[in-house]
Amino acid sequence: MRHLLSIADLDRAGIEELLDLAESFREVTQRDIPKVPALRGKVVVSLFYEDSTRTRLSFETAAKRLSCDVMAFSVASSSVKKGESLRDTVQTIEAMGIDAVVVRHQAAGTPHRIAGWIDAHVINAGDGAREHPTQALLDVFTLRRHLGPSLEGAHVAIVGDILHSRVARSDVRALTTLGARVTLVAPPTLLPASLAGWPVEVRHDLDDLLPDLDAISMLRIQRERQERALFPSLREYSGRFGLTVERAARLRPDALILHPGPMNRGVEIAAEVAESPRSVILEQVTNGVAVRMAVLYRLLGGPDVPDVSEAQDGLIAQDGPEAPDGNGARRARDRQDRQDQHDGRDG
Numbered sequence: 001m002r003h004l005l006s007i008a009d010l011d012r013a014g015i016e017e018l019l020d021l022a023e024s025f026r027e028v029t030q031r032d033i034p035k036v037p038a039l040r041g042k043v044v045v046s047l048f049y050e051d052s053t054r055t056r057l058s059f060e061t062a063a064k065r066l067s068c069d070v071m072a073f074s075v076a077s078s079s080v081k082k083g084e085s086l087r088d089t090v091q092t093i094e095a096m097g098i099d100a101v102v103v104r105h106q107a108a109g110t111p112h113r114i115a116g117w118i119d120a121h122v123i124n125a126g127d128g129a130r131e132h133p134t135q136a137l138l139d140v141f142t143l144r145r146h147l148g149p150s151l152e153g154a155h156v157a158i159v160g161d162i163l164h165s166r167v168a169r170s171d172v173r174a175l176t177t178l179g180a181r182v183t184l185v186a187p188p189t190l191l192p193a194s195l196a197g198w199p200v201e202v203r204h205d206l207d208d209l210l211p212d213l214d215a216i217s218m219l220r221i222q223r224e225r226q227e228r229a230l231f232p233s234l235r236e237y238s239g240r241f242g243l244t245v246e247r248a249a250r251l252r253p254d255a256l257i258l259h260p261g262p263m264n265r266g267v268e269i270a271a272e273v274a275e276s277p278r279s280v281i282l283e284q285v286t287n288g289v290a291v292r293m294a295v296l297y298r299l300l301g302g303p304d305v306p307d308v309s310e311a312q313d314g315l316i317a318q319d320g321p322e323a324p325d326g327n328g329a330r331r332a333r334d335r336q337d338r339q340d341q342h343d344g345r346d347g
Ligand code: CP
Pocket: 051, 052, 053, 054, 055, 056, 126, 132, 135, 260, 261, 262
């Protein structure tokens, strides 16, 4: 893997290998000194043309924990303001001697274009409404830690502004590649005009679905990407599609609640629900650092998962994934029973 531009760059084995590697790096992040010399001397640039809190800081933290040097590019104080083109900007930065560029841009396809202009590795940190591959990897990583090492048959709903969501596109690819069943829930105006080729079920009503879910991911209404009103009011949207306290009570007790952030509390998710014990929203953020360490290591550190001698040197631990609640196997069996019932109903 030379770049990470889309989840489609990874097959199932590739995703699973990255998730296993991220488990090892998660252990590193929990040490007293959460830093390893794995990528000492490598230079990583964060090139964000669009706002970010989580992704930017997460990548910069991940790179520093691998002992990379990090250059943070700020559009607001750069020569972009004097009219410098994207191509001139990235080629100028590369001329300083860099190994990887982490790029976020409002235009879909920008990371692919940059990959054609420079030799450094390119990682897509979100391009328009197209893809956000590392968000999807941290989402499936978080699910796997709770639902067990296999997501085969797990039922995950993605709810809200699918139309403008790069997270939804990458999540659908990652989840279905790992065998999960995905249901999209949104009003018709917040769905793409065509879902041909999307391996998903679609609903316009949330309530009946809730008791059947292993996990539910709530998406932000992306008002900054909406050129016209796509629903009558936020209040009406929240009333039909928001994860309120009453709706959350209809989820199974062990169902997980996710949100990629940033949240609009009181719109797509109630504050009490976001802070409830079933919410793994902050855990997603924590896991994001380990997942991005794995991506950087995989791109910059070589083709193979580090061997045991590196682990003995304190580079990384070799423990495999483990569900923190120890209930992964039971949950997988429950899931299989529900899947059998579902298939029986359909058949
Ligand atoms: N989830 C996510 O991409 O958040 P940021 O926009 O804060 O990076």
